[in-house]
Amino acid sequence: MQHRFTASLLLALTLGISACASTPEPAPEDTAAPTAPTGVTATAGSASTVHVMWSAATDDRAVTGYEVLRAGRKVKDLPATTLMTDVVGLAPATRHTFTVRARDAAGNVSPASAAVTATTLRAAAEDRTPPTSPRTLRATADGSGAATLAWTPARDDRAVTAYDVYQADVRVHTAPGTATTARVTGLRPGTAYAFTVRARDAAENSSPDGPRVELTTAPAPGAPPNTAPARLTATAEHGEITLTWTPPDTGAPVTHHELHLNGRFATTIVWGTTPPPARATYTFPVQDAPGTRYTVTLRARLPDGTWGDFSAPRTVVVR
Template sequence: MQRPLAASLLVILTVALSACSGAAEPPPKDTRAPTAPTGVTATAGSATTVHVMWSAATDDRAVTGYVVYREGRQVKELPATTLMTDIVGLAPAARHAFTVRAHDAAGNISPPSATVAATTLPADAEDRTPPTAPRALRVTADGSRAATLTWTPSRDDTRVTAYDVYQADTRVHTAPGAATTARVTGLRPGTAYAFTVRARDAAENSSPDSPRVELTTASAPGAPPNTAPENLTATATKGEITLNWTPPDTGGPVTHHELHLDGRFTTTIVWGTTPPPGRATYAFPVQDPPGTRYTVTLRARLPDGTWGDFSAPRVVVVR
């Protein structure tokens, strides 16, 4: 017996729709929480602040942020790229307990980290004298993604309570006041870095910067040689900033450099003729008020048309 045409079409349409619906099944729901952050530390930096740090958590997809708790109450929410924070506005000479939890994009939140405690320092409102700058700062590579800094202790009329490590003009680590060493992690292979250290006392007085030290981390296996401009200097006069540097040895003339201020592209420096031999110089006007700080980096365009590695950063203050 012959099947009616309408019935045959209905069967074909049903099969086709079933196949389409199978191909469009949504991905499985993310129900797995990240691991708990590890390596949590809490250090009192003053009478009213505690510095909390931790190591990154892991997730089957990606950690998207961290939440810091004090005595079980949420006090900070931070992006996944941030592994340290200052908890401020605390009572002097008081003990506080902290935990950290990680979360992912689906809202899954990790178990709490181990609890760490710190006691804020006694208040000393009359202390207005900053510590002396740390001296003899040195840096050594610890693989291609970490570095260890050491320094000679600062002096203070009361006592040093913390040392803050800066990469260019950004604080990346805080060590206790009794420490003379710090390990900085999260660096990138084959990258130039510049570090300084400042001492701090209980009244939040910060010392001048220590002498600057520089480090270029080891390149990743198989990576090409570092192509960063070297020996960059940045000086400010009224209304102008002048840069001097040595272009990288690329096997050919370097005709273009990119200038970045505070990590943002600003301009391309182009030599109209043959690039000058030896050190290069470039000056540009600034209209910002005196005291404005810039972090300056450069990178060169290589003969193959790609951009090379960034120079070590320099901090310059507008006059």
């Protein structure tokens, strides 16, 4: 017996089979909340601000953000990459309580962290005199992911209330005004870093940067030697920035360097002739107004065609 199918029936069967074959299994529902953040600290920086920091929470998939609460009420929503914040607009000479919660993409929220307290400073008469800069700064790498900094105390006509640690012109830590050390975590293995410290008083006056200190964290087990350009300097004058550095020793001439400004690729520096064997210099124009700040990093192209490690960053101000 011969069977016949109409075109429309055949099409319907084909679509039905395709639909059944291509329908993916639904992803299991995510009902697991992240862990509560740990290591929460709160430091009063002035009569109206408190600096809150914490260690990253964990999740079975991924933490997507954090909530900072004051006295149980949410005051900040932050991305997962942010592990500190300033809470502003607080009442002077008042004890404030803070907790932190983590959340994931499914909207699950962790339990609140352990509560921490900080008392804002008393409001003072108008003060426009900044503290002096810390006079010295030392840094020691703690393995591959942390560093300990130590500095000499700054001076102020009233009192130093906080020390702010900057890496590549970005504040990464705040310590109390009585502290002379800080431990910075979350660093990458085998990476060059440059740190500075500024002192701050109760009126939020900040000192100029103290001396810069550099370190390279320990490499990950089995990682190749560090290939970052060394001794990078950056100066600005008459609308131009001049860089000078020592290329890494790769066993072959380094013909290409990649220049990054403020964390973004800017250009590739290519030597038209034989590259310099020791110190290299490159000058380029900038169009921004005087006072504009740039953070500069370099990395070299290695003999195998891959890009090496980034140099320690340098901050330069357009003049």
